[in-house]
Amino acid sequence: EAAKNWDKFYTRNQSKFFKDRHYLMEVFPELAVKEGDPSSLEPFVLLEVGCGVGNAVLPLLQQNSRLIVWGFDLSSVAINLMMMDSRFIEASKLGRARAAVWDITARPCPLMKVGSPEANGALLLFCLSAVSPQKMKVAAKHVIGTLKPGACLLFRDYGRFDEAQMKLGTSTGKRLSDNFYVKQDGTRCYYFAIDDIRNLFGDELEELELEYIRRVYQNRG
Secondary structure, X not given: OHHHHHXXXXXXXXXXXXXXXXXXXXXXHHHOOOOOOHHHHOOEEEEEEOOXXXXXXXXXXXXXXXXXXXXXXXXXXXXXXXXXXXXXXXXXXXXXXEEEXXXXXXXXXXXXXXXXXXXXXXXXXXXXXXXXXXXXXXXXHHHHOOEEEEEEEEEEOOEOOOHHHHHHHOOOOOEEEOOEEEOOOOOEEEOEOHHHHHHHHOOOXXXXXXXXXXXXXXXXX
């Protein structure tokens, strides 16, 4: 039911639910153009898994002219919405944007040959948490299979004991298994510990940086 629930989510919310991620160049400097660096003139294939309607990759297309982006999502509604965006249309005419529906728990990347990785980098932002824990290892393997030697996986997702997890934990019938919950709209969410990520990716990838992002909220009123 996962694909159906995400299709319903994007049918209901269209492109209005998530804001564009304009901060990615600062958070992940690997995506920025380095002035004077000869490699900055070479194409950089960036793949995003769980791209939704393109809130990450579409702004990046405008910020970095050397980027070629491939967007993938489980929801066909989300992919169609992204492909109708004028930024995607213009970039696709120049060969800088491609998109497809992809269930990362079921098969390798549909836009590249198995065993022939093409991505210089991959974004995995708030995506893997929607996958059932027993399928995460296969999903991680399929994402890793897209990366060329020396490529970076840029990962961000929900951390263990996030405020949202605490709220879900007090709701009747929301807990599916340890740290894995179903939301009101039928979509699901897992909350990761650092060791969860190491167990999923540590055998295949070199760890460059892996830590929690912590924020403190205070009601000054």
